């Protein structure tokens with residue numbers, strides 16, 4: 395007999411086992427939860443980073459846009475101010491050329507002979523693109539308001555901005571090159587000649603031109619006062635014949651900007667300032683710029699208005715600030731206004747309209 399006691403098998407402790415399982419399960423769940431939480435936090439961090447990057451990109455784009463838009467904003471602001479002033483002016487009966495309920499139409503259509511008798515001794519002649527139209531110079535308006543280069547077409551009002559010169563200098567200069575080329579064979583028409591002859595006979599005639607084509611200037615009695623500016627004519631929008639320093643290196647306060655002859659742009663598309671070597675820029679008033687005394691003697695011009703009691707307005711729709719405000723000043727002081735336009739636009743003031751083309755009317759009116 396084997397006395398040995400039967401081997402006792404240890405009883406499996408299910409209770410203990412389950413307890414351990416429960417603890418392990420709990421640990422596992424805790425770790426899983428922690429992992430999940432970490433994952434979520436990481437995802438949130440990533441998301442917020444993405445938002446931050448997106449914001450940064452947007453901020454960057456906005457900043458860039460802001461820089462790009464400063465000039466545009468200035469222009470829009472000044473346009474808005476013009477409109478505001480126009481509205482304020484309208485309520486006070488000023489700065490308007492159109493009639494309305496408070497300002498009935500006073501302009502009347504006259505013949506050239508009738509107008510001739512109205513002209514006083516001190517005459518200001520304000521001319522616009524319509525004057526050079528008969529010489530074949532585009533007016534920058536309507537279908538003339540576009541410029542085609544290669545297969546692209548641009549609005550002149552966009553190309554002729556300081557913003558465009560800065561962002562697309564080559565293209566902007568290309569426009570000037572094309573304009574310079576276009577002008578080569580353009581000759582003064584009968585309207586230009588009539589004004590030049592009148593100025594010769596009446597030296598105190600004040601000529602204010604919005605044209606940059608140099609055609610009228612080229613046949614006026616030449617008396618250069620300083621730095622390329624002429625005594626005989628105020629070219630309020632500049633002159634394509636000239637350029638000046640883009641950095642205004644020669645400009646001193648209240649001094650006239652020094653003008654340099656524009657080179658042949660087919661040979662030298664991006665001319666430099668002869669004095670400092672920086673980029674030069676065309677001596678024209680871009681659509682997004684304001685008139686300054688240094689560039690177009692605007693203050694000096696306005697101080698002269700007092701002496702003049704007749705204004706002859708030729709070939710302009712008065713869409714630019716200076717031209718319109720000039721006419722308004724003459725309306726306010728009840729001066730004689732003679733308007734020559736195919737479709738006259740000044741309806742108020744002491745205004746006499748002659749419907750027609752400047753090259754046909756001016757030779758008869760100013761003989």
Ligand SMILES: [Zn+2]
Nearest residue numbers: 639643667670
């Ligand atoms: Zn310079």
